[in-house]
Amino acid sequence: MKIGLDIMGGDFAPKATVLGAIEAYKVLSANQKLVLIGDKEQALSILHENNFSPDNFDFVHTTEVIGMGEHPTKAVVQKPNSSISLGFKLLKEGGIDAFSSAGNSGAMLVGAMFSVKAIPGVLRPAITSVMPKLEEGLGILVDVGANADCKPEYLFQFGVFGSLFAQYVYNISNPRVALVNIGEEEEKGNLLCQAAYPLMKESTQFNFVGNAEGRDMFSDLADVFVCDGFTGNVMLKFAESFYVISRKKKIKDDFFDKFNYEQYGGSPILGVNAPVVVGHGISNAEAIKNMVVLCRDMVESGLTEKIKLAFQ
Known part of the structure; x- marks a missing residue:
């Protein structure tokens, strides 16, 4: 298994990304190799x-970077x-099995759509996050920003994505899927x-x-929460503020600590x-390490193949 990591992506790159790669190396097995792109x-x-020996990694050299403020397409x-473009080129050609970056998220979405492309039958790919x-x-929130405007069929497919992701990556048996709404009644x-x-x-x-x-978002009502990307992104950013506020207020609480994105x-x-x-x-380095670990878990779980089968 080869996992591509964009070492130029993120506010603290390349130092944080390379340090994160070092930490990731320590938890990867011998047959799991990191490819540093940058x-x-x-x-x-x-x-x-x-x-730390550079022999522990493969390298794809480039100095070109897509900045955070650049137009993705x-x-x-x-x-x-650029490191993102080369990463997707490698992914498309089979040089790596997964690709990760803390860089321009719009460019990552566009790159995925242009290179490896959507699975046949998928109307719109979606981005997920953990609640x-x-x-x-934990619960899975999908979509959190890829699709600000949605059709009903998109939300249905997001339910399929989220259920498979929860089942095969987070080992949640028969995940419960809920639709985010303003009331619990069916007609709301x-x-x-x-x-x-x-x-x-x-x-x-x-x-x-x-x-x-x-109010149900942090409860055990469901394992997967489905919504359009506009709603999901607002909810995600709001939830992220809990950890920041607890730190500023010097509140030590195990639940609020779970909102730490790292x-x-x-x-x-x-x-x-x-x-x-x-x-x-x-x-930071810890978040980069866990990003790589998530890539590994997605590859090992065969999630992409599971989604392909669901849309045949």
Whole structure:
């Protein structure tokens, strides 16, 4: 197994990404190799400073970077030698089995769509994120930003993605799937939710348990929470603030600690033909390590093949 890591992506790259690669190496097995994509000279300098052998990694050298503020589509097309573009080229050609970056998230989504492309039958790929539960365990929120505007059929497919992801990557048996709405009654919600509900209710592809309200997000009502990307992104950013506020207020609480993004590493793009994970722009070494680990888990679980089978 080869996992590609964009070492130029993120606010603290390449130092944080290379240090994260070192930490990831320590938890990967002998047959799992990291491919560092970016400025090799800078990477070698950081590895030397930390007395870590570069022989533990493969390298694909480039100094070109897609910046956080660049237009995703234009940047991917105009910068074919950027670390993100080269990562997707390798992924498409089979040089790596998964690709991860804490760089421009829009470019990651565009790159995935242009290179490995959506799985046949998938209307729109989606991005997922983890929501901790108050008691124990975690929930999956999908979509969290790839699709601000959705059709009912998209939400149905997001339910399929989320259920398979929860089952095969997080080992949740028969995951319960809920539709994020403004009330628990079947007829509640905007036109999108009202149309999506019967599609999800009649599905035999996942275990639909009805509507979930905002107050249910951290409960054990469901394992997968489905919504459009606009709603999901607002909810995700709101949830992330819990950890920041608890730190600022000097509140030590085990539940609020679960909102620390570092623990989860990144957000997978589901519905494309290979494992792709997008990390937080402010990712530190711990977050980079966990992003790589998530890539490994996605490859080992055969998640992409499971999704392909679901859409045959």
